[in-house]
Amino acid sequence: MPLDNAAALEALKKVMDPELHRDLVSLGMVKDLVVEGDAVRLKVELTTPACPLKDTIGRDVEGALRRAGFARVELHWGAQVRSAPGVAQSSLTPGVKNIVLVGAGKGGVGKSTVAINLAVGLARQGAKVGILDADIYGPSVPILTGLDQKPTSRDGQKLDPLEAHGIKVMSIGFLIDPEQALIWRGPMVTGALVQLLRDVNWGELDYLVLDLPPGTGDVPLTLAQNVRAAGVVLVSTPQDVALADVIRAKLMFDKVSIPVLGLVENMSAFVCPHCRHETAIFDKGGAQAAAEKMGVRFLGAVPIDLAIREGGDKGVPVVAGAPDSPQAEAFLSVARNVAGAVSTQVLKAPRLPVIGAQPRA
Numbered sequence: 001m002p003l004d005n006a007a008a009l010e011a012l013k014k015v016m017d018p019e020l021h022r023d024l025v026s027l028g029m030v031k032d033l034v035v036e037g038d039a040v041r042l043k044v045e046l047t048t049p050a051c052p053l054k055d056t057i058g059r060d061v062e063g064a065l066r067r068a069g070f071a072r073v074e075l076h077w078g079a080q081v082r083s084a085p086g087v088a089q090s091s092l093t094p095g096v097k098n099i100v101l102v103g104a105g106k107g108g109v110g111k112s113t114v115a116i117n118l119a120v121g122l123a124r125q126g127a128k129v130g131i132l133d134a135d136i137y138g139p140s141v142p143i144l145t146g147l148d149q150k151p152t153s154r155d156g157q158k159l160d161p162l163e164a165h166g167i168k169v170m171s172i173g174f175l176i177d178p179e180q181a182l183i184w185r186g187p188m189v190t191g192a193l194v195q196l197l198r199d200v201n202w203g204e205l206d207y208l209v210l211d212l213p214p215g216t217g218d219v220p221l222t223l224a225q226n227v228r229a230a231g232v233v234l235v236s237t238p239q240d241v242a243l244a245d246v247i248r249a250k251l252m253f254d255k256v257s258i259p260v261l262g263l264v265e266n267m268s269a270f271v272c273p274h275c276r277h278e279t280a281i282f283d284k285g286g287a288q289a290a291a292e293k294m295g296v297r298f299l300g301a302v303p304i305d306l307a308i309r310e311g312g313d314k315g316v317p318v319v320a321g322a323p324d325s326p327q328a329e330a331f332l333s334v335a336r337n338v339a340g341a342v343s344t345q346v347l348k349a350p351r352l353p354v355i356g357a358q359p360r361a
Contacts, residue, residue: 105245146315
C-alpha cells in the first residue's frame with residue numbers, strides 16, 4: 001500500500017480515544033495531515049486542552065503510523081472543547097460551551113475549595129473558564145479568589161465578571177454587604193441565581209463552573225429547569241456520615257436528569273510535613289468505594305493540607321499559588337478527569353430542550 005494520506009488515515013482509524021471509545025478519524029480529531037515520502041505530519045485536535053489521556057493518544061498515534069510504514073512522525077496538538085447540545089445557544093448563557101456543577105450532600109466537605117481549584121486548574125491547562133458562586137447564603141468565592149471590588153457594567157445591561165487567576169468570577173458576595181446576613185426565601189434565591197446566569201457578560205467560555213449550595217434544595221432544582229448542565233461533580237469526605245449524604249445528592253441529580261460526572265474525595269488523608277507519615281483523619285478511600293457502588297467515576301482524592309487552607313484564606317488557590325506542588329497536582333488531576341468526563345458526556349445523545357427562564361424582553 002502506497003504511503004499517502006489515505007494510508008495514514010486508514011492507520012489512524014485504528015487509534016481509539018480511550019475516553020470516548022471511538023476512533024480519532026470519525027471523531028474529527030485528525031487535522032492538517034501531510035505526507036511527504038515516508039514522513040507524515042499531522043495535528044490531533046483534542047476535545048479538551050485538559051485531556052487526561054493525551055500521552056496515551058500520542059503513543060498510539062505514533063505506533064499506528066509507524067506500523068503502517070511511516071518512518072518519521074511529526075505530531076502537533078490542538079484542542080477544541082465541544083459544546084453540550086444547545087448550551088452555547090442558551091438564552092441564559094450564550095457563548096458558554098459547558099456548565100459544570102460542583103455540589104455536595106452536606107456542608108463542610110470543602111466543596112468551594114474544590115470548585116475554585118477545579119476552575120483554575122482547567123484554565124491553567126488552556127481552557128477558557130468562569131466560576132459562578134451559586135451558594136447564595138454562604139458565598140465563599142470572594143474570599144477564595146481574593147476579590148472584593150464591585151462588578152461594573154460597560155453596556156448598562158449586563159454585569160462584567162471580575163477576573164482572578166486566569167478565570168472570570170461572579171458571586172452574590174460582590175453585590176451585598178459582607179457584614180449582613182442574606183435572609184431570603186426560596187423564590188428570591190432562585191431568582192437571584194437566574195439573574196447571575198443571565199445578566200452577566202460571560203463571553204466565550206469552554207467551562208462555567210457553578211459552586212452550588214450544599215444539600216438537595218431549591219437551587220439544583222432551578223438549575224435543572226433552566227440550564228443544560230454538562231453534569232455535576234460531587235464532593236465528599238471519606239467518612240460514612242458524609243458519604244450517606246452524597247449518595248442522596250446523587251439520587252436527587254438522577255431524578256432531575258443532571259448527569260453525575262463523578263465523585264471527588266476531599267480531605268482524603270493528612271501527610272505530616274515533618275515525617276511524611278500519613279494519617280487518615282476522616283478515613284480514606286470511602287469516596288472511591290462509594291463511587292464504585294454508585295457506578296460513577298472516581299475523579300480523584302485531595303489531601304488535608306496546610307497549603308490548601310492557607311491559599312484559600314489568602315485568596316490564592318493552591319493551583320495558582322504553588323502550581324508545581326503535590327497539592328496542586330491533586331487538583332490538576334481532578335480537573336483533567338472532569339474534562340474527560342465532560343467530553344464523554346457531550347458525545348452522548350442530546351437531551352430534550354429545557355423550558356425555563358427566558359431572556360429579558
